[in-house]
Amino acid sequence: MLKYTIRRLLLIIPTMFFVAAITFGLSRAAPGSPFDRNENRPLSQAAIDRLNRLYGIDRPIPEQFAIFIGNAVKLDFGSSLVRDTPVVEIIGRGLPVTAQLGVQALLLSLAISLPLGVISALKQNSAVDYASLFFATIGYTIPSFVIAIFLIFIFAVDLKLLPIVGWGDLRHMILPTVVLALGPAAVLTRITRASMLEAIRQDYVRTARSKGLREQVVVVGHVMKNAMIPVATIVGPVTAALITGSFIIEQIFSVPGVGRLYLVSINQRDYPVIMATTLLYAFLIMVANITVDIVYGVLDPRIKLAN
């Protein structure tokens, strides 16, 4: 178990390297420099050239990459080309916001989906079951931005209950969190329900009943313990989806998080910010997946002891 974990953690390094290389290559593949298309302060070609030289953008790409890696290892990602503040600082301002949004959405989706999935499995074909299947299908098939716009229309425009943009207090946080949570909640509900249905059909459930245990004890102590394992492993990809989903949500609701920063910086060709945020996201997702694998190993004794 330990060896496996260490191996996964070590794999992060070469993976991050390649992620950086690909991102670097692609972002430099776009023609022009970040100083070109700037409607606010149109610059003369000479000024642009000077800035390019200053920021090292005119040097050959492999050389730029080497410099970048050299600095990145020291966690020095330079300064934003647009805002002239250290990248780390800019990200530092946006990260807590995104983190809060993400964690809230994750908790909300778990709080909805786990009970819903369990109950609808236990009461198959009941009203609750159909309702939860309906909800799961909606959340899964309708794109998040469509739901977002729809909810904005109802709550913000029509009923004027909630604000559309901004972040800070509860009223601002409700819509973005709910919309972000819906997709994962839908997936988790389906998986939980399917997993419970599968587990409850197993032979060991019959054995448990044959010992005279109450149905409640059978469900919680025997069925759920097994059923939750596949659910736990899905939390990894779900978290990854949450992280990427937050881009769109932050864009729509103008939440000042890292996602919106990312999209803006891509438009502006703000290379240092692009690189740093890409690496950050890749890192977070890898950590999420590794954590899930570890948790899975802990929960399922067949895996825990096999290693």
Place this chain on the structure above:
Amino acid sequence: MPELLEVKDLKTQFFTRDGVVHAVDGVSFELAAGETLGIVGESGCGKSVTALSLMRLIPNPPGKIVEGSIMFDGQDILKMDEDDVRAIRGNNIAMIFQDPMTSLNPVLTISRQISEALELHLKMDRAEARKRTVELLELVNIPSAKKRADDYPHQFSGGMRQRVMIAMALSCNPKLILADEPTTALDVTIQAQILDLLKNLGREFRTAFILITHDLGVVAGMTQRIHVMYGGQIVEKADTGELFANPKMPYTWGLLRSIPRLDESRKAKLLPIEGLPPDLIAPPPGCRFEPRCQYRREICSQQVPELRHIPNSKPDHEARCFGTQEGGWLVDTDWHKDTGSARELEAIKAEVADLPPEVKRAEAAQEEK
């Protein structure tokens, strides 16, 4: 002596999309304390469903016990409410299932799974239950019991897992243990060990057993009495020795004939029972075995024979056959020599021949082997 278990006219049915399956269709039998009864039959004859019905473990949709009574220790299990039945399960009646790999919960330790029943029925606390669990594991010959009690099912071999199931069944000293194909999933050498274990434990604790299997060899050494089931009904009842020496039902003859014998010449052909098991959704109006019986007569397809005492046999020997009952045409038949009417055999084969070509091709391929 009052019987421990008295089953009268048990009928269990399954309501499916294709129709109502009459899985158990009027089964009656008794069992005394400490006795071992064997129920034999092929897959689908209703023996497992009978056992599950005794514990009321039939899944409610789609199954239902529609008729009958099960008197255990003087009380009708079918009339009890759910709480009382649960008090009996694992406590007075316990069950050992066929596949020990899937019948044990993979994410709970063995100790936990055995202690559960102890804590529930015998009201032991954790420590007591744990001690008793280790004792039980030692009883079924699991080495290093104390250490292994904290292991998980997948860490045991098949034979050991079945021992764990036996330990679990014995834990609350039940009066009756239902063993549903306890050795089918195991290697032959392990089978013998497990059966021995069951026999010794049964003797030591004076537990009654119902041993359910399709394997005649298993019941031969283990049981005092045997009931043969076919198509959801019991078709023959006899003491074990009597059944093998003096069977009185064409189905049983077919079974015994189809067993390859060491003292036969290698060239002798196996005599299978031609034909296929009955459709339990629409059972035939007469004897269930009639479509495959080479001794059949017209009455066999018109009425269902009752289970009655057979002439020329021991007093408790009963069979469900018009031919062997009082006044029947098979009363004096020597089944070793007389394999029935060749014309009926051809007719049965012809009915089988009505099957689609794929089936016939498969059978032909099987013949050539």
Place this chain on the structure above:
Amino acid sequence: MATITTPAQQRAIEMNNLARKQRSLWGDAFWRLRRNKAAMLGLGIIITAALLAIFAPLIAPYDPIIQNTKAANADPFFAGTKYVDSNYLLGSDQLGRDILSRLIWSSRISMVVGLVPTTLVFVIGASLGMAAAFYGGWVDNLLMRFTDVIYAFPDLLFLIIIMATLRNTALGDLMGGLILMFAALAIVSWVGLARLVRGQVLSLKEKEFVEAARATGVPTRRIMVRHLFPNALAPVIVSLAFSIPGAMLAEATLSFIGIGIKPPTPTWGVMINEGFIVFAQSPWPVLLPGFCISLVMLAFTFLGDGLRDALDPRMKN
């Protein structure tokens, strides 16, 4: 030990049970799929959308690109407001283009965006996956490390970077951004399928019938195509069925952010993007394409679920 039924009898019984429901794997799956009402509904919707897509030039009342600012911002006929214009059944957007026509033409792009990358993913992923599994050794290792890296790259992130950076290049201009979109979607998604196929082939490689084919001298490539391929197919089919809506959703998301297909080419995502700007005045330019894409996604989800249930061997009886 002696048993009641001989092997010959058991076989006969098995075969007869099979004969009672006499079908092959594919026939069985097909029959089961047909019984699944949701899946059939989904299939119906998809076929309708496909027909709309194919016959768009004949069905759409207006050209989707031509602007007519005098007739801008009309509402759909059922909205009941005073801005309804009888020329435009579902209303017009802020540049005066007919929404109905744009919706119909959008289905064209969306269908294509769903199908083409998925086909590319299949071709690339399946061949690489099979090759890795079959040849093993360093080929396999190389592929696995490669896919690990791409896997670690969050999908949407990768797509955003590719689209954003290459959009304004020559590549990005081909066919209004479609070629780039296809390429981007294919590059990002082939990994999953390659892994799946590799896993399937690996598990099949061990099976006896490959030994049998080898023993009779069947050449390696024929083993791969004739024997391994069909059996690995079922989960692959399901995966592809879900790839199509995935690609459509990705395109819609990218277009919504503004780095997808270039206007004036209409796709549902582009329409939602444009509608978002004015949606405080009227929700319809957003809701209508939103409804369309949701409906098609729903249809594919039902179909995919139906396929999965139909092809899952465990579900037999």
